[in-house]
Amino acid sequence: PVNGALATHHHLNREPVLHPASAPAAAAISGASTPASTSSPGPVSAEAYFASHVAPKSLPENAEKIRAFVDRHMHEGRRVVLVTSGGTTVPLETLTVRFIDNFSAGTRGATSAEYFLEQGYAVIFMHRQFSLQPYSRHYSHTKNCFLEFMEADEDGIHVMPTYVEKMRSILGKYRETQKAGTLLSLEFVTVHDYLFLLREAAQIISKMDVHAMYYLAAAVSDFFIPADKMAEHKIQSGDGLLNLSMDQVPKILKPLVNDWTPKAFIISFKLETDEALLPMKSRQALKRYGHQIVIGNLLTTRKRVVHLIDMEGESEIRLTAEEDEVQHIEIESRIVPELIQRHSEWIEACGKRGECG
């Protein structure tokens, strides 16, 4: 999707990406008096991206967690799904004060993760830091603050009686998941973190004898400032205008499908705002990357309608107004069982050919 709002933050201890001493400083960013650089001729390949950027410091530790998690659940006979969730950011400075963000609260990913867990999958939940999480999402959004559900009296603090039943059910599932150890949460912030973590996870999982699904619901930045062109320090506002020149983020679905994990069952999402474009763009993605399913959704209706596109054709999952507004059914409770069914059929079909993993 298009990169979203320009945001500022004060976490100045963010991990820097590569900034070789010899690199031109901030060639991609300039004030009004300096013309912006347009040095990049075209999209960089995934290979070139990884070769020219340093991996996040947390990668080896996350890799170990993934290996141990998948190994355990493979031996316990569970299928594994890697869910990506939330939006990636693009920093404008190495010591980041400002960044460009991507739209996504993480609702799709966190909600879907719960339904996968309920169906017995082990879930690697790769999410944007501070985005919605399975289970706690019910009480962590600004309009669902947990304090709204509590009351205090002389005996202590309690959940208000009206909310007890729902909270008991969510708490029960949360505790069950903790006990079973079926949820592994891993964080990303920048598109850089995301790309390295996804590649690492895919390469680890593909080497293991497990039936894996990838459910790529994250909203990934399309443009970024390469490490060697990024300003190190906070960009000063004295010059007035800020000109940005950004490179295209490599499309990692291609290497994911073809190289990193060729035997996995992969679902990507396509978000559009123009209804007329959605079917064509979704079909195009399926054809271009050759994976199993594209789920098309529109920004305005994504909680009520999604389109599933695969090589066989297209189908739609749609909630009625009654289901959506009165019964408060979550569309993910329909999407996930449908995907699990298709995953089973796919495993069976490729198992017969001796090809799937």
Ligand code: PMT
């Ligand atoms: O979290 P919510 O607020 O509930 O919102 C959910 C959602 C609308 C964000 C979600 O349902 C959704 O549509 N996510 C995908 C958003 C999108 O359009 O992504 P994209 O166009 O950047 O990428 C399309 C697919 O290609 C994605 O599955 C992505 O994993 C993949 N991709 C993207 C960029 C990139 N460089 N390489 C990729 O392979």
